[in-house]
Amino acid sequence: MTARSLTALAVANRILLWAVFLTLAVICVYPMIWLFLNAFKTTNDMFAATWGLPKVWHWENFSTAWNYGISRYLLNSLIVTTATVLIELTLATMAAYALVVLNFRAKAAIYTLILGGAILPPEVSLIPLFRVMAETGLYNTYFALILPNVAFGLPFTTFLIRAYMTGIPGELREAALMDGAGEARIFREVYLPLCRPILASAGLISAMRVWNEFIFALTFVESETVKTVTIGVMSFAVALRADWGVLMAGLALSILPILATFLIMQRQFVGGLTSGAVK
Template identity: 45%
Template structure:
């Protein structure tokens, strides 16, 4: 028994050390990015791995004024509207597919999932022509509509799996009390599904926030560019000021880091619970 306890403690210690090293490998690049954004060019090249001797917060102000602020707000707008539409459409579709019995339900579900098989790169030219015909090319909607279309299938898959794991008794009680389908969805299903809603929102936000190809092709106006394309332009604009460039990269990474920290518990709960039944 003592030998078994010793090996259990040893294994526990090895696991803790492993996760500690892994956490350092993840956290240190972010810390390095933020710290080097506070250096001048000379400090960056001479002392790349050390803390800044002088903290130049004006680098962040300069990056924001150079265009990062405009690109940042554009990304916030596009991401917020896109994620909201994805959650609305996907949750309604998942509720119908998981709770209602109708002819062709499985076929409809397969058709929705078939959207996962279509690579965005394949549809680039056709989407370009379609957006021009619709008259929304070089607008925010030129990004929002494709983002929603490509993220709905996976969101439906996740949310439907979670809905199937929810107990039916609570819904039956709501129906007995006189609640209709919309009331059950809004007042019963959604409050019980906050973990998977948060998980889906976080995954979708990260994908849309960092998306580059559509943002580069479907938008030409510099005032409408999102953060990935904007940072590329900022690099050519500030090709010798690395401190400001790193400050801009730090600003662009901050929202997703904060979002994951705030919703990490719901993220894990949503994905783990949704994988039980589906």
């Protein structure tokens, strides 16, 4: 915008926009600041003044919360998330490779079948899945979370990777075929290295989804040793209704890993999580 267009109206507009965005930014960020500050207070301090810095910083809230089981929940979430992402990326990349470069019958129908899974919410499969988990002994194990999480993540992940692979020139594969390389080798040595950026984005999207997943974790596991952090903080919140300080310290700890990663790598985060916005 040039100086001459800055009429009084434009100035007023600009002030208004600043006010709107500043307000929205505060509304979006402040609840988290509030959470972290109050995590240091005793319940009484909180009732007296819910904002403001703690008069005494009660670090012990965090150690109490940590010993209450948060550490175990975080570990379980890490295991479930890592396993899901690895399996999901492997299967999705293989499927995408076939859909882009190989020629086979019923290809369009198969692609539709894979994508169609994205329409169905977990609710529609939950009850039969629960019975399957119970009957196969998978109930209350990591697999009870990993397997359905992979299945429900595959449609979007395959879509993302396939879209990216269509941009890789087919000549690369043809040249490799001439040299006598098989599909497995072309996949591993040509396509996988070229797909690194989309694998990182798709992996991040999938990891966020699994880390925050709720309904499977609520339904398919029950012991403290398998519970992921989302369900962990739920039981934590029920147990600590009366002790807000420790509860909030627990909540703060549960989001600390994700929050720290986001703040350090926010550009990659936003970029990765929004890939797929335009095809």
